[in-house]
Amino acid sequence: MTATLDRVDVPGAAPSRRPRARGRLVALAFMAPALIGFLAFFGYPLIATIGFSFTKYDLINPPKWIGFANYEYMFSDKLFRTSVYNTLWFVVVLTTARLVFTLGVASVIARLKSGVGLIRTLCYLPSLAPPVAATLVFFMVMRPNGGPVDEFLDWFGIQSPLWFADPAWAKGGITAVMLWVSGDLMIIILAAILDVPQEQYEAAELDGAGPLRRWWHITLPSISPVLLFGVVNSIILALQLFTQAVVAGSAASGSAEATGNTKYLGYPENSTLTFPAWLYTQGFRYFDMGYAAAMATVLFIVSFAATAVLVHRMRKNSHQEEGGPGA
Amino acid sequence: MTGVWRRRLDWIAVHSLGLALGLMFALPVLFVILTAVMSDSQAFTAQLWPREWHWENFVEVFDKAPLLKYLVNSLTYALLATAGMLLSSIPAAYALAKLRWRGRNAVFLLVVGAMMLPPQVVAVPLYDTWSSLGLTGTLVPLIVPYFLFDAFSIFLLRQFFLTIPQSYVDAARVDGCTEFQTLTRIVVPMAKPGIAATALFCFLYTWNDYFGPLLYTGEKPDQWTLSLALSSFKGMHHVQWNLTMAVTLLIMVPAVVLFVLAQRSFVKGITFTGVKG
Numbered sequence: 001m002t003a004t005l006d007r008v009d010v011p012g013a014a015p016s017r018r019p020r021a022r023g024r025l026v027a028l029a030f031m032a033p034a035l036i037g038f039l040a041f042f043g044y045p046l047i048a049t050i051g052f053s054f055t056k057y058d059l060i061n062p063p064k065w066i067g068f069a070n071y072e073y074m075f076s077d078k079l080f081r082t083s084v085y086n087t088l089w090f091v092v093v094l095t096t097a098r099l100v101f102t103l104g105v106a107s108v109i110a111r112l113k114s115g116v117g118l119i120r121t122l123c124y125l126p127s128l129a130p131p132v133a134a135t136l137v138f139f140m141v142m143r144p145n146g147g148p149v150d151e152f153l154d155w156f157g158i159q160s161p162l163w164f165a166d167p168a169w170a171k172g173g174i175t176a177v178m179l180w181v182s183g184d185l186m187i188i189i190l191a192a193i194l195d196v197p198q199e200q201y202e203a204a205e206l207d208g209a210g211p212l213r214r215w216w217h218i219t220l221p222s223i224s225p226v227l228l229f230g231v232v233n234s235i236i237l238a239l240q241l242f243t244q245a246v247v248a249g250s251a252a253s254g255s256a257e258a259t260g261n262t263k264y265l266g267y268p269e270n271s272t273l274t275f276p277a278w279l280y281t282q283g284f285r286y287f288d289m290g291y292a293a294a295m296a297t298v299l300f301i302v303s304f305a306a307t308a309v310l311v312h313r314m315r316k317n318s319h320q321e322e323g324g325p326g327a
Numbered sequence: 328m329t330g331v332w333r334r335r336l337d338w339i340a341v342h343s344l345g346l347a348l349g350l351m352f353a354l355p356v357l358f359v360i361l362t363a364v365m366s367d368s369q370a371f372t373a374q375l376w377p378r379e380w381h382w383e384n385f386v387e388v389f390d391k392a393p394l395l396k397y398l399v400n401s402l403t404y405a406l407l408a409t410a411g412m413l414l415s416s417i418p419a420a421y422a423l424a425k426l427r428w429r430g431r432n433a434v435f436l437l438v439v440g441a442m443m444l445p446p447q448v449v450a451v452p453l454y455d456t457w458s459s460l461g462l463t464g465t466l467v468p469l470i471v472p473y474f475l476f477d478a479f480s481i482f483l484l485r486q487f488f489l490t491i492p493q494s495y496v497d498a499a500r501v502d503g504c505t506e507f508q509t510l511t512r513i514v515v516p517m518a519k520p521g522i523a524a525t526a527l528f529c530f531l532y533t534w535n536d537y538f539g540p541l542l543y544t545g546e547k548p549d550q551w552t553l554s555l556a557l558s559s560f561k562g563m564h565h566v567q568w569n570l571t572m573a574v575t576l577l578i579m580v581p582a583v584v585l586f587v588l589a590q591r592s593f594v595k596g597i598t599f600t601g602v603k604g
Binding site: 023024026027028030031033034035036037038040041042044045046048049052059105108109111112113114115118119120121122123124125126128129130131132133136137138140141146148180183184187188191211236239240242243246247250251276279280283284289292293296297299300303304306307310311 | 337338341342344345346348349350352353354355356358359362371372375414415416418419421422423426427428429431434436437438439440441443444445446447448449450451452453454455456458472474475476477478481506510531534535537538542545553554555557558568571572575578579582583586590594597598600
């Protein structure tokens with residue numbers, strides 16, 4: 001956990017004994033495939049996406065310049081609004097739920113005296129499941145009429161909702177899947193909690209602080225950089241949510257041909273139509289590449305802003321840790 | 328006396344809570360295993376324990392769908408992508424971690440930026456390019472990028488390489504090693520656990536990938552990967568939960584085996600990506 005995002009200059013590194021120009025040539029040779037790859041798979045397509053967003057393009061006829069028409073169309077596209085709403089729903093609910101849940105689980109595991117390894121492994125295993133499989137598993141476990149969750153709620157006399165088939169609950173069902181596979185963030189937070197210096201707890205205990213107060217006043221502030229990482233990481237996850245939503249929607253629709261079938265994307269009643277799913281539908285099912293590119297540009301701007309916040313904050317934090325800028 | 332009892336109660340409370348959480352994560356996996364060996368009719372009922380054990384379900388799924396073909400496609404994608412990633416990312420990460428050159432910080436920020444970029448943002452022009460090369464409907468557009476650039480792997484490997492003391496690298500240089508020799512003889516052997524973790528992440532990501540194969544091979548069923556096949560398996564055979572779960576298990580097994588074999592590197596790799604400020 002000592003590696004930081006922006007520790008670029010290795011302290012105490014000996015100055016190179018070779019001529020500078022040669023050093024740069026060696027670095028260039030090592031970086032060459034990556035630089036070509038970056039330009040081919042990120043630099044060029046990113047600029048092209050922005051370019052396409054001002055055109056009407058169907059992959060067959062050459063792109064036709066239409067100015068801001070794609071962006072204007074967004075305001076009248078009802079399903080665009082639905083997909084923005086759904087994705088924002090996930091950004092707010094999924095980010096909050098994922099953070100509270102993983103922090104809670106990690107806090108409990110951190111207090112275990114025995115069996116830490118076993119329980120940590122159990123919590124992490126589901127995140128190894130392919131997203132498609134995890135979604136189908138929850139679809140089976142939460143199925144109404146005889147599914148295990150349905151039976152369990154029945155014991156308490158609770159009528160379980162139709163989950164993935166009910167527009168009011170489908171997003172909740174997908175959130176449950178996402179929490180089940182959040183073991184990776186849980187392990188990161190657990191490692192951060194276990195890293196908190198023990199003396200701080202002992203000092204607080206001498207001052208008469210109970211476990212809850214110690215958690216609130218020592219654990220939480222100490223792991224706040226990791227929590228910030230968790231927030232931004234979860235926001236990006238929610239902005240990109242595609243597989244789980246598409247699979248849940250097409251599985252619940254019971255369609256015979258489930259793979260990306262437009263008719264059933266967003267089932268039920270477009271409640272699972274996320275922003276990337278609508279982008280995919282527009283571009284690769286309706287072949288309206290220009291409009292898809294305009295949506296991608298919007299997604300890029302939002303993701304970029306989230307990332308910028310993360311990098312900026314981490315930079316600030318690590319400077320503080322190393323004794324301020326210039327230390 | 329009360330203090331002792333409070334401690335004991337606390338111990339019991341925390342451990343039962345921990346156990347309950349562990350079970351909550353593990354139970355769905357158990358349901359998958361039990362359902363996979365049930366009869367078709369029992370899989371619809373609420374009974375969780377199989378009345379009869381139908382191990383032949385694991386064989387039957389191979390008759391229902393060309394799973395072997397999908398398996399070969401998944402392995403082709405995951406293994407070639409991982410190999411390509413190692414070839415391209417190890418030197419790049421070395422240049423970013425152990426070589427000093429102007430523009431290094433800027434290039435590193437570009438890598439971080441690319442890592443955070445949603446794949447949907449660049450999908451349209453990339454699809455356009457591959458389609459004009461006549462390569463859509465094949466696995467080529469999925470594999471080739473890994474031989475050049477994989478932002479997450481470069482980022483993770485760089486973080487691992489930074490933990491190797493600079494004095495080892497400097498000593499190798501003083502002894503007359505070229506940069507290439509320093510990388511292959513000093514840095515790579517020392518960073519083996521980190522490289523293993525990065526390779527595992529890459530393998531798992533590609534093995535589980537859905538968006539990529541859907542985008543490029545969705546219309547070509549003979550090029551599907553297991554992930555893509557699973558999503559339509561349920562639909563193809565009218566909710567045969569036992570068989571669907573058998574396929575789910577077959578897809579999860581390689582990931583779990585890899586995790587068990589490399590647990591230490593894995594957990595280290597995960598906490599590493601947590602980038603504590």
